[in-house]
Amino acid sequence: MTDAELARDIAAEAGALLLRIQAECAGGDRGDREANALILERLRAARPDDAILSEESADDPVRLARSRVWIVDPLDGTREFAERREDWAVHVALAVEGRAASGAVALPKLGLTLSSDAPPPLPQPQTPPRMLVSRTRASALCVDVAGRIGAVSVGMGSAGAKAMAVVRGAAEIYLHSGGQHQWDNCAPVAVALAAGLHASRIDGSPIVYNERATEIPDLLICRKEWAETVLAAVRKCGS
Template sequence: MMTASALPDTQWLRDLELITTAAMAAGEKALGFFRKNPDFRYKNEDRSPVSEADYAANDVLKERLLAARPNYGWLSEETDDDEARLGCETVFVVDPIDGTRAFIAGKDVWCVSVAVVHEGRPVAGVLYAPALIELYQAAQGQGARRNGLPIRTSQAGDGDKLQIALSEQRVARLPAAFRAGMTRIAHVPSLAYRLAMIADGRIDGTVVERNSHDWDLAAADLILDEAGGRLAGLDGQPLAYNGKQVTHDLLCAARLSVLDPLVAAAGGSGPH
């Protein structure tokens, strides 16, 4: 007989299968617009671009996911926010195309990001980057995978220079001692994909500037956590998702041995 404690894990695995299928379908839909001069506009609130591909992928995700889990809430970058989600224990948190600027420019580094968030924390997450043919998946307590194979954060030695993705402006604000032990990784267009790069060991950490959103982070947060890393605020605490406020302050993400030094360096690096 299945115990009550085992039941949610089984549910999250079922949800992972569901969101994987939906994310891949949405990615293929978006791929149909890729490098074909899709129509786009700039949003009034933050001047970020949104394309017809974003909306088309969002439609695929919303139709598939809410049809399968009508009792789950919905939070998406490309859907007007409905505060009914605040009354839901479990919510889909979706970015139909994370890295829209790269998508519009014809660059490969963009992905579909889908998470299941339960009581404020992600329990299933998928990033699908169709132009790169890469699929990242994680479920709570089940580890993280890329294209079906387990991934882990870097195990670099203490003497190796840290590979840190952040802006040149942020580097200039870091303490000199930290800068001396790191190499800057140039801009990665998709924030979610940047966190996945930590999860699979290609880089050691990143600083996430203020005003990132739940949909940028939730799926990648879980993938990183299951791969042996962590995303945290400057207080060192994990993020809570599906609150009334869906934006976040300055954050750091890294493999565990790097997180505390990175938080200390970023926290002491002066105002944004």
């Protein structure tokens, strides 16, 4: 089984578990805990020599000496999960030498698991572009950039749901500047890159994973034809 196939199978299995938990109780604490246990058990059985970085587990510094590190978010969008919305996700990704090499994002409420080995073909983009932002706290930068490029802002929940909306053709741009962690975007970036999208920091630099600090302050995932326009608008907003 390839790394991408493993990521897809584990993300889908964790998503099915979370749907059962959601049907019993809407709270996300149990979902975080049980989905994390399932993912770690499956990864350790299938890839015992790889390190793991999970949002729901203590960070083990041994990962810094490993070239292969699984980076997972068992439940991305705990608030949306508790509110029984559709925009939450499961992230399972493998970083190799700091690069998002393989990954899968499950969208259980939509019945979808998107993986880096079989991304869907990109449909034709829409004009004006749709830009995904936080549904509860869109940053001033996102508002400013949307105005500069004539984008329509669309609020949505979890990072994985927003990134996969671009992959699925439901939007053209996902811009984030409010701070994230490696587990928030490693799997989404792996799938987005495999689908032929642009993915970078908002200064255009590549995103590096398995760094000591887990924080990643910002992110841009978008159609390639919009990348330079968005990056230029970000530079203008910061000048």
